Amino acid sequence: MAFSTFEVPVGPQHPALKEPENFTFTVDGEHVVGVKLRIGYNHRGIEKAAESRTYIQNLYLMERICGICSVAHTTTYAQNVEYALGKEIPRRAEYYRVIIYELNRIHSHLLWLGVAGHEIGFDTLFMYVWRDRERVMDILEMLTGNRVTYAINTIGGVRRDITPEMADKVRKSMDLVEQRVTYYKKAAAAEPTLLTRVKGVGILRTEDARRLCAVGPTTRASGVKFDVRAEDPYAAYDEVPFNLVSYDLCDVLSRILVRVDETLESARIVKYCLDHMPSGPVRVKLPRTVPPGESVSRTEAPRGEVIHYLRANGTDKPERYKVRSPTLGNLPSVCEMLTSKGDYVVRIADIPIALASIDPCFSCTDRAAHFVDPSRGKEWSWTFEQIRKYARKD
């Protein structure tokens, strides 16, 4: 009955994460029956900006697409340019990329697990998990020099090498991560507070996950075995053994289990890579201009498949650079999860955890300083200096 429904706007201040987007929920009493979505609050025009920068400058632009999976975008980008140049990079560099990539996945999944705990009012879990995540952040800082924007990838390899002492420290931390995560897994499976909040919540059926082209842990938690690392191996993934984690409970619990198991897998991958890294150089010098052509590069970021498309025109700047981050791929799925149908009921209180369960990252989803005055139909651009002057005006 249409007259009994009501529209509840949620956002642009996100109920789950500290990033802006807007959902309009149609509710019938306590039940969510429809959802409309609005993104773009974080759009920074990175694809456009990439066209006016050189391939080397773009490396640093790509790093800033996302603060959590920064290495996912630089790896995909560097790879894409290497593909377009038709050049191979040293094997050691490929192994090193896998190590940083997996450490990034561990920190991202632990971050998410903490946030998920917080969303359901289980802040003890949040505190514990984030303490352990700090260890991984320290390791990343030791290896790359940075906690967030690692700046480790370059076109033609990686910018630093790893010493045996560093490797030992990484191994120790991975042992700790494995031990802690195993404990959380055991604790979570027996914790009624957690189970009642996540079981049967945010259902995404297998056929819907396929139909809506979901990616990453979201699709793997719905029983679809889709992982770029396994089916389209890049860097050193063709040599690194790992288990593709998949659960078919199709709910938030399933997504927690996938991420917890993946964290354990990642810790093992890091240790395997440290033991099997070939010696040799970590980078080669590649030309600064890319011959005309096109290329597609994919990687499996913590949130799912990242795909970049490059059209080169023979200069040192790309003709067009397209970026698709995993969250955009998962948004149709989250709308599906948040719509009641038949026996499946979505309550308003389930919104935050269901939204958080795809691990949304809106920074990478939205990618101008351009000003538009809608009342006068006018548009203009300002330099940074002009903005500063404007801000100083009383």
Add this chain to the structure above:
Amino acid sequence: MSKPTEQAILDELRTQFQQELLEAKVTRDRRIFIEVSPRAYKPVMDYIVRTMGFTHLSTMTGLDSTEGFEIMPHLSRGGAVLTVKVRVARDNPMVETITDLIPGATLYEREIHDLVGVVFRGHPNLERLILYEGWPEGVHPLRKEYKAVQPEPLRRV
């Protein structure tokens, strides 16, 4: 997936669509690029998705090539990525939607509609997705005529 499989995919498309297939190439392992004529776009997509089983749409790229626009869905099956290119005229930028074949294309088509200004015929809801409501009509940031703000050059102080 090895080379013969990629070749097999190309051969199958060539026999099925012959001269409608304007270009077809394999650039490296698991990377296939084809170009189709605008009138064959929908039938080719239908065949690729329903018969050949490329059911996962990774994304769609919209590109301004100055003479016109190019729309490129990137599909995948078992690790192979198939990029289908279709050219769209500049004076009448319109192409058939593929949301009926792949519901996952909804947001990607809306994104291109916003940023490149190509209209997808038959799309269930082509509302703005990224640009805000007050953004002037007909201004599309990813078109070449749109100039992005250049950062000020660094200078010694």
